[in-house]
Amino acid sequence: MSPLKLAGGCVLAALLAVSAEGARIREAEPTTAYVRARVAEAGADLHKAATGYAAVMEASPDDMALAMRAYRQxxxxxxxxxxxxxxxxxxARNGLPPDGPLLLLANAVQKKDWRxxxxxxxxxxxxxxxxxxxxxxxxxxxxxxxxxxPVAKLDAAAPDPLGTSYIAEHRALLMLAEGQTEQGVAALRALSVQPPARNTRLRIAAAAGLAKARQKERALALLEGDDPLLAAARARIAAGDRLPSTIVTAGDGISELIxxxxxxxxxxxxxxxxxxxxxxxTFFAPANASAWLASSEMLSGVGQNELALAALDKVTADDPFxxxxxxxxxKILVRQGQTETALAESLKRTGRTDATFRDWTTLGDLYGDLGRRSEAAGAYGRALELAEAARAPTDDLWPLWLLRGGxxxxxxxxxxARTALEKALALAPDQAVVLNYLGYAQLERRENLEDAQKLIERASQLRPDDPSITxxxxxxxxxxxxxxxxxxxLERAAQGEPGEATINEHLGDAYWAVGRKYEARYAWRAALVQAGERDAARIRNKLDEGLSGRTAAR
Structure with a gap:
């Protein structure tokens, strides 16, 4: 065999080896990408996970489970x-989930592809x-x-019980978007049965649209009220500033609906x-503050705090929200353990000359989370001073008295504390949370037991299925x-909240008092599972020694 032929054979063999190795590498690449995507998903790195699944999806276009993972991430x-x-x-494979067409609809609306x-x-x-x-x-x-x-099309639609309340809201918004101001405002005012926060959002959005249409007086009239959000929106319009959060386009309206x-x-x-x-x-209307706030709440609810914070960055400083x-x-910073950062930001806000009672309430909440009760009470006290000076409605005042009392x-x-709680009760005599708090606080101190029972009985009438009140x-x-x-x-309370420590300890004490000692120990053991450190020590003593004045529940 000639040297040339031998060399050629070696080259060919080498090329075949490289080709085979290349094939193995190409085959391994999707697997590697998939593993990395799964690791990223487990580590809550959603962007990396989504990108990884998308890469693997290109290599395995028929893998429906993979495509669904990529979609959800x-x-x-x-x-x-x-x-x-x-x-x-x-x-393409008839596997799109029910929300998928809404995503495709958002793309079509953004492109104004109405067909x-x-x-x-x-x-x-x-x-x-x-x-x-x-x-x-x-x-x-x-x-x-x-x-x-569009309003006529809405009115002509076949009624659907699930869609009734949505239709009522959007009928008013469509009228305003179409320039039917008087009818739209009247329809919007008729929605007063909506939850206060929702009603406030709709009024601000409608007022923003009216202001944009140079109907300043109508916009201001729609924003009457003591709600701080309404007041902030009113101030911007009165100053001639632009008010975001309008609902005047198809994207705006559908975003609000979704x-x-x-x-x-x-x-x-x-x-x-x-x-x-x-x-x-957010895809339908990237400027919709309500969409970003809801996104942030939900993302934080599943532990995606960085994404939740990023969503909040989309709410502009000039937005009433x-x-x-x-x-x-x-709140999210505190959940992340960045309490000092959160506290510094909150103190900075309360230090401003235009700080509101809500700023001070937020500071009080932060102090409470940190266990700094005295400072929390002081912050709530300052919030009350500002709220009362601004003639805030009762619905804003009684929670502040309750928070300060707590x-x-x-x-x-x-x-x-008792003075503050009694003021909360005077303002809100039919609020179960106030009745229960004041009543139970007296039970803990073994004072005014008859009056305390009456308060709690009233709370129970208002919320009979609440395990804590029961x-x-x-x-x-x-x-x-x-x-x-x-x-x-107490047995009824335990059925409603089987794992709650206080309920089980109370039930155990009651069982022991009538001689049902086996059941008492069973209930105390159940209480021990979720009890805090101080309560756990007391419950262990009961399990060892039985019930006594020293080991009785509070």
């Missing part, structure tokens, strides 16, 4: 581009899950496309669907010697 991260790629991959928007809305109706939103979606799309009277649906979906706990919906709401965003920011009580100043009532019966009724009531 991208939605949580707020990565619209990656979410859209994953959604299209899922859609595609109409097709997607028809699809949403056909797929049924979000069909109750379709009348409102079609009305806003009609407004964007200048296709007839935000409310997301909040309704997440009443009990944060879900992937709820997170996807609030992210979609900027104070709400700042308060939420401080801080004083936990700080050991019971006489002052426990207070059972404990009142116990302390006043009505053991059969105490046990029946």
């Amino acid at each position: 991208a939605m949580m991260a707020g990565d619209r581009k990656l979410a859209t790629r994953a959604a299209k991959a899922l859609d 595609t928007a109409g097709v997607l809305t028809d699809r949403i109706e056909k797929e049924r899950v979000f069909a109750f939103l379709v009348p409102v979606l079609r009305a806003w799309i009609a407004l964007g496309a200048h296709d007839g009277d 935000v409310r649906v997301a909040i309704d979906v997440n009443r009990e706990r944060v879900t992937p669907l709820g997170l996807a919906l609030v992210r979609i709401a 900027s104070d709400v965003a700042q308060a939420l920011r401080l 801080a004083l009580e936990q700080g050991g100043d019971w006489p002052q 426990d207070s009532l059972g404990w009142a019966y116990y302390l006043r010697g009505n053991l059969p009724k105490a046990i029946e009531t």
